[in-house]
Amino acid sequence: MPSTVDNLVKLLSFESDMEVVGTALNAEAAIAEVRRLTPDVVLMDVNMPGMDGIKATQAMTGEPPYAPVVLMSVQEDREYLRRAMQAGAREFLVKPFSGDELAGALRRVNQLERLKRVNLPAAAPAEPPAAEVAPRRTAAGRVILVFSGKGGIGKSLLAVNLAAAMAKETSQRTALVDLDLQFGDLGVLLGLDSSRNIYQVVEAFPNIDAEFVEALMPKAPGGLQVLLGPQSPEFADLVTAEHARAILEILQENFDNIVVDTSSHLGEVTLEALERANSILVLVDLGLPAVKEAKLALRVFHRLGIQGDRIKVVVNRADSTLGITLAQVESSLETKVTARLPNDSKTVLKSIQRAEPFVDLLPNAEISRSVRELAISLVPLPAAGGSRAGQAGRKVGFWSRTSAG
Numbered sequence: 001m002p003s004t005v006d007n008l009v010k011l012l013s014f015e016s017d018m019e020v021v022g023t024a025l026n027a028e029a030a031i032a033e034v035r036r037l038t039p040d041v042v043l044m045d046v047n048m049p050g051m052d053g054i055k056a057t058q059a060m061t062g063e064p065p066y067a068p069v070v071l072m073s074v075q076e077d078r079e080y081l082r083r084a085m086q087a088g089a090r091e092f093l094v095k096p097f098s099g100d101e102l103a104g105a106l107r108r109v110n111q112l113e114r115l116k117r118v119n120l121p122a123a124a125p126a127e128p129p130a131a132e133v134a135p136r137r138t139a140a141g142r143v144i145l146v147f148s149g150k151g152g153i154g155k156s157l158l159a160v161n162l163a164a165a166m167a168k169e170t171s172q173r174t175a176l177v178d179l180d181l182q183f184g185d186l187g188v189l190l191g192l193d194s195s196r197n198i199y200q201v202v203e204a205f206p207n208i209d210a211e212f213v214e215a216l217m218p219k220a221p222g223g224l225q226v227l228l229g230p231q232s233p234e235f236a237d238l239v240t241a242e243h244a245r246a247i248l249e250i251l252q253e254n255f256d257n258i259v260v261d262t263s264s265h266l267g268e269v270t271l272e273a274l275e276r277a278n279s280i281l282v283l284v285d286l287g288l289p290a291v292k293e294a295k296l297a298l299r300v301f302h303r304l305g306i307q308g309d310r311i312k313v314v315v316n317r318a319d320s321t322l323g324i325t326l327a328q329v330e331s332s333l334e335t336k337v338t339a340r341l342p343n344d345s346k347t348v349l350k351s352i353q354r355a356e357p358f359v360d361l362l363p364n365a366e367i368s369r370s371v372r373e374l375a376i377s378l379v380p381l382p383a384a385g386g387s388r389a390g391q392a393g394r395k396v397g398f399w400s401r402t403s404a405g
Contacts, residue, residue, distance in 0.1 A: 008043065011099050018106065025049075027056035038065045041110050043102075046073035046084070054087045061088030068113045070105050072097070081234045090203060104195070112200050140252040141173075144378055145260045145277035147270075149293025153285045154316045156185045157348065158341070158371070159261035162281075164222025164357035165368075165375035172256035172379070174224045175217065179244065179273055180263045181236035184229035190220040191355030197228040199235045201243055210254045213247060221356040227251075241272040248276050257379060264293070266300060274306060279378050284333075285316045286323030291332050298333060312338035314374065319343050339374040342366045 005023050012018050022037050024030035026049050034042060042060060046053040057069045071084045072093040084092045090109040093102065144162065148155040159176065167174035178184035178198070187194040196216045201208055217225040227247065230236055251258045260277070262270045274280060282297060284290045294313070301311060313333060318326060318340035330337055344367040351358035359368045 004045070008102075011102060012106075014099065015103050018103065027051035027053065027059075030056060031059055034060055034067045035065065039067055040113070041090075041106050042067045042069045043106065044069055044071055046071055046075070054083050054089075057084065057089050058087040068109050070109055081232060085235060085238065108195050112203070141175075141255045141258050142278045142379065143248060143252065143258045143260060143273070143276050144279045144281065145262060145273055146281045146283060147262050147264075147274075147297065148283040148290070149264055149297045150284075150287075150290040151264055153283060153287075153290055154341075154348075155264075155283050156180070156189060156261050157351075158281070158283055158314065158316070159259050160186060160189050160222075161351075161357045161359045161368075161371045162375050162378075163224045163257070163259040164220075165359045165372045166257045166259065166379055167223040168360065169372055169376055170256070170379050173254070174257045174259065175251050175255040176220070176224050176226045177247070177251070177258060177260045178227065178229040179269055180261055181229045181239050181269065182233040182263065184261065186226055186261060187228045189352065189355065190222075190226060190357075192218050192220060192226060192228060194228050194231050197230055198239055198243070198247070199230040201247060202235075202238050205243060206246070208246065208250070210250050213250050214254070222360050225255075239269060241268040244269045244272045245276070248273065252276075266297070271304070274301070274304070278310065280306065280311050281314050281338075282311060283314050283316055284329060286318070286320050286325070286329065288324060291324065291329055295333055298335070311335070312378075314339045314341065316341045317343035339370065339377075341370050 002025065005025065009020050009023065012020050021039055022033045024033050027044075028051060030042070030044060044053045044056060048056070053071055053073075057071060060067045060069055068090045069088065070091045070093060071089040072095060073084075074095045076094045081092050090112070091105045093105055144166075146155055146159040146162065163174050163176040166172065176186060178186040180186075181198070186192070196218060198216070200216050201213065204212060213227070214225065217227045220226045230239065248258065248260075260273050262273060280301070282294050284294045298311065301307060313329070313335055315326060315329060315337050318337075319342050326337060326340070344365060347358050347362050347365045347367055351361055354361055358365060359371055362368055363372075
């Protein structure tokens with residue numbers, strides 16, 4: 001509707017780094033204007049007369065000038081969201097939204113689009129002189145995967161604190177990756193903005209490199225960098241084993257240690273990470289359900305040829321008296337327990353409330369000492385780390401166009 005377009009134009013006029021360069025009232029006119037004006041970002045409604053916004057998005061992102069689209073809709077339906085992303089939309093805003101939410105979405109999309117353009121392969125590039133070649137790591141970084149067949153027993157908390165302990169105790173470059181793609185908690189546990197996440201890798205794939213991936217990884221308390229999972233569960237299916245493989249390969253070239261938090265579901269992404277892992281920490285507690293799920297997982301690992309020293313069983317709340325004994329755990333799983341973490345709900349709760357790893361917040365707590373000992377046992381002698389950082393970008397359009405400066 002004209003009034004909606006006018007309101008959005010007024011809303012964006014308050015943003016000093018954005019310029020609305022055109023408007024349209026239906027999809028056909030919008031496509032024509034995009035081809036004429038080549039905006040940096042297009043803001044478009046799903047519900048329009050004639051062709052809807054999802055079909056228009058498919059047209060705009062599938063042929064030159066390949067304009068990135070931010071879709072908006074009053075419907076917060078999962079199927080709408082999935083269809084929008086599959087059509088090529090970069091973000092999906094649900095009405096009503098604030099001016100800050102709108103401007104933030106446009107800036108993010110523009111920034112990531114610029115990063116993609118920077119990382120597009122150039123035609124027959126000249127070989128750079130030796131002095132300009134960035135130093136590469138001489139050995140692949142270690143992948144430490146944290147797995148639990150049962151939710152709610154501290155898997156993500158262990159991953160966060162293990163990564164923080166590795167970063168601090170070894171002074172090595174450490175990455176933390178959330179491959180619990182539907183319901184990952186790393187962003188919440190570390191108080192991070194999840195607008196930069198693994199889904200942007202899917203959008204840019206295969207034109208990604210270390211600079212691009214690291215630009216998506218905010219620094220977290222504890223001195224590590226984190227690649228978060230998608231903002232919404234609907235995006236999980238769009239992240240494939242191929243994406244996970246490429247991400248882990250890039251991180252192994254640029255980080256000494258990569259701690260991976262996974263889903264309890266043994267899907268293709270988790271299996272890809274398992275194959276690449278140097279160490280697999282299977283977390284259990286002293287409850288029968290957790291031990292039963294761990295036993296089933298170990299059988300699957302065995303069939304995949306994953307066994308021996310790569311698998312390490314970690315018992316959380318090992319001093320609890322409300323379940324079976326450690327000896328019974330070892331007997332059931334037919335393997336020795338590698339590490340035992342004490343039950344310390346006060347330390348854990350304070351860590352969650354402060355969004356900071358407890359190994360840093362309360363380093364003298366027994367649970368912190370236990371995690372540090374586990375971290376050190378998993379890391380070999382310090383190795384030289386590589387480092388490359390990424391940067392970002394400018395302009396915007398709405399069905400219309402803005403210029404984000």
